[in-house]
Amino acid sequence: MKTKIAVAKPFEGSPKINIPSIIGASKGKPILIRIPVTGKRPIEYSAEDLPSGLILKDNIIEGSVSENGNYILTIKAKNSLGEFRKNITLEIKDHNVLVTPLLGFTTWNAFAQHITQKDVENIASRLVELGITEYGYSYVNTDSGWQGEYGGEFDAVMPNSKFPDMKSMTDKIHSYGLKCGIYSTPMLTAWGCPDDMESIPGCTQGERDPRFTEINGGIGVIHKEGNNARQWEKWGFDYLKYDWAPTDTVNADIMRKELDKLDRDFGYCLTVKALKDFAHYYAKYCNSYRSNSDTYANWQNLKEVYESYFEFKDYVCKGHYFDLDMLDFGTCRLHTLWNSLTDDEKIMQYSIRAFLSSPIQISSTLEEASDFELSVYCNEEIIAINQDCAFNTPLHLTRIKENERYLDIFEKELEDGSYTYAFFNLGEASELVNISLDVNITVRDLWAKEDIVNKGAIDLEIEPHTVRIIKTSHKISYNVK
Numbered sequence: 103m104k105t106k107i108a109v110a111k112p113f114e115g116s117p118k119i120n121i122p123s124i125i126g127a128s129k130g131k132p133i134l135i136r137i138p139v140t141g142k143r144p145i146e147y148s149a150e151d152l153p154s155g156l157i158l159k160d161n162i163i164e165g166s167v168s169e170n171g172n173y174i175l176t177i178k179a180k181n182s183l184g185e186f187r188k189n190i191t192l193e194i195k196d197h198n199v200l201v202t203p204l205l206g207f208t209t210w211n212a213f214a215q216h217i218t219q220k221d222v223e224n225i226a227s228r229l230v231e232l233g234i235t236e237y238g239y240s241y242v243n244t245d246s247g248w249q250g251e252y253g254g255e256f257d258a259v260m261p262n263s264k265f266p267d268m269k270s271m272t273d274k275i276h277s278y279g280l281k282c283g284i285y286s287t288p289m290l291t292a293w294g295c296p297d298d299m300e301s302i303p304g305c306t307q308g309e310r311d312p313r314f315t316e317i318n319g320g321i322g323v324i325h326k327e328g329n330n331a332r333q334w335e336k337w338g339f340d341y342l343k344y345d346w347a348p349t350d351t352v353n354a355d356i357m358r359k360e361l362d363k364l365d366r367d368f369g370y371c372l373t374v375k376a377l378k379d380f381a382h383y384y385a386k387y388c389n390s391y392r393s394n395s396d397t398y399a400n401w402q403n404l405k406e407v408y409e410s411y412f413e414f415k416d417y418v419c420k421g422h423y424f425d426l427d428m429l430d431f432g433t434c435r436l437h438t439l440w441n442s443l444t445d446d447e448k449i450m451q452y453s454i455r456a457f458l459s460s461p462i463q464i465s466s467t468l469e470e471a472s473d474f475e476l477s478v479y480c481n482e483e484i485i486a487i488n489q490d491c492a493f494n495t496p497l498h499l500t501r502i503k504e505n506e507r508y509l510d511i512f513e514k515e516l517e518d519g520s521y522t523y524a525f526f527n528l529g530e531a532s533e534l535v536n537i538s539l540d541v542n543i544t545v546r547d548l549w550a551k552e553d554i555v556n557k558g559a560i561d562l563e564i565e566p567h568t569v570r571i572i573k574t575s576h577k578i579s580y581n582v583k
Contacts, residue, residue, distance in 0.1 A: 103445040104565050108551035109473055110480035112233025116184035117141035119177055120238050120482045123517065124491040126193045126201035126421070129170050131367045134340075135163040136279025138238045139179040139186070140482065150176040153192065162279035170195045199367040200389040201421045202489045204341070204461035206241025208283070208428050211397065211465035214436040215247040215296045218264040219271050221467075226275045228468045235280065237480045238489060241341055241369075242275050243283030243463065246294025249302035258326065258333035259286070259303050262296065272338035283341035283369070284334055288327070288353040290319035293345065304346075305330050305357065314350060321346070321353060331360040331368075342368055347375035349391070351383045358387050371425060371461070378413055385417040390425040390461050397427040399434070399441040399448075401567065405528055408454050412498075418459050420493040426455045432466025432475045445474060446568045449549065450526065452478050453569045456488040457512060457524040458496055483548040484571065492517035496524070502582060506530035509564070509582065522548070522573045527564040534583040535562045544575040 120138045127133045133156060139145055149158045153173040156165040167173065173192040178185060193201065207225055209217045226242045229235050250262035261268055272282045286292065287304040295302045306322030314321040334342070344357055349372045361368040373392035376384055384391040394410035397403065407426050414424040431448040434441070443451065455462050464479055492515060500511040508529030514522045527533050537560045539545065545554040548571045554560060562570050 105446050105449050105568050105570075106547070106550040107449065107477050108481060108549070110233070110477040112140045112236045112480060113143055115141050117145055117179040117181050117186040118482065119179050119186050119188040120236065120485065121177070121188065121190060122202045122238070122489040122491050123189070124191045124193055124201055126195075126198035127167065128196055128198055128367050129194050130166055130168055131365060132166055133164060134276060134279060134281060136235060136240055137161045137163065137177055137179070138236045138240075140233070140236045141179065141186075142181050142183055144181065146180045148178045148180075150178070167192070167194045197362060198421070200369045202491065203423045203459055204241055204369060204390065204463065205237075205239045205485070205489070206243060206281075206283070206463055207239065208243040208245055208343075208463040208465050209247070210245035210294070211428055211430045211434040211436050212467045213247070215294045216435070217244065217247040219266060219268075223271055223274050225468065226278055226280055229280070230278050232468065232471060232476060234464070234476070234479055235278070237482055237485055239464070239479075240279070241281045241283055241463075243285075243341060243343065245285045245343065246292055246302070246345070247296050248285070249292060252303060252307075252326075254333060255336070256329045256333045258329040259305075262299065264296070268337040276338065281340035282338060283343060284339045285343045285345065286330060287318075287345045288321045288357065289315070289317060289346050290322050293318065314353065315346060315348060317347060325356060327357045328360045328363075331357070331364060335364045335366050338366075340366060340368060341371070343371045343373060345373045349373065349376045349380070349393075351380045354383070355387070373425065376414070381414055381417045385419055385422045388422060390423045392425040392427060394427055397430045397451075398436075399430045399443040401443065401447055404443070404447060404451055408528070411454075411458055411460075415458075415495065415498070418495050423459050423461060426458065426460040428463040428465040429455070430465060431478075432464070432471060433469050434466055444567065449478060450528075450567060450569050453484070453524065453571060454526065456484050457514065457522070457571065459488060462488060481549065481551070483546075483551055483573070487514060487516070487522050487548075487571075490514070490516045500582065502533075503529075507533070509533045511535075511580070520573055520575055521577055522571060523578065525562060525564050525570045527566055527568055530566050532566060533564045535564065535580050536560075536583055537562065537578050537580045539578060540576065542575075543578065546573045547571075548573055
């Protein structure tokens, strides 16, 4: 491995609170916030100036807030080695969930259509045991494979036999202070059918509506979005991945309006083929949206997913993010035979999501999580770029793409006034970037979590298929040699 990365140590040292400075929620709807803190255990948690309706239980804030507004509270974490304080703003207004990109887990690459309720519950436990949740990962999302047939109280899609008690599953996940996601589609037949079933239903029925896609039988003229949304609410879900192609705004909006009626906040992700013509819609009504192929651990796929960002980069804004899809490294049962990424390329796979304000979703069974795997997932300094509440879109400063060269350089200003720079070398030739510095500028290598000595200039060598991410106290100038 050519990239130096710091080893994750979630349960060592003095406490550090790893939470965005702004958390969004809607008035009158349930709030669930797990306070993510790295450091030696035991840790004592406290909160000052909680608004009326919220309480702190151990490391979980829960309840609801009845009035819109910005509520500033102070969270404290204390252990035998010290104390950490952080002020956060709880921003309460209608439809205000996931103001920063989602951090969490999704089941598809890890388990594919073989997913079971036990798998999902075990993942939630594993995220806590390994300390991954202490870096801010807070969603456990069940992808396709859970569906059975229509029925139940709301005439909605019921789970198959591998999910005997959805409410019990969401209750267990919520008990950790984590949120739950579910998958569906407006198509008559969903992708991701379990091997022992002929097909699994989506949120429409009846004859195909000729206005929309023919894929998987098309989209039906009988709409059951409201039925299914009410069922998900009763089960206790908090997020929907809604999946079809092309991702039209008519069907997207039918589901969005049904989710808005619920007494729970619902994060809303559209996938898999968002269209540029509808970008303004996605950037207003969707927490995230995709227009790329599924991710698997192959270098060509990594580049294709990365390049899909550029068509939509100008529409990325607070609460509305372009989704570069789930991660695919670690123990991923779906794509085991395709796994050809080097460790440096896995760091690249993570880095493009973190720096380009994409949701980050782990999709590994975590059965044999290595120090390397955990250290990629659990670098709070890299994650802080993704979760920064200045909500600045990264500036694409430089592209060199000729022959074997493919270098992209981005800049992102953070809310504390510092700057971060990402140097992505997707080419086959080494690159040397000379950075000119005022002597008062501080420079830090964020993957290594090390300060770089400033002698007025720094040469960054960026080998093929590697990335360097630095943080500086002021803007820099550079020259690619």
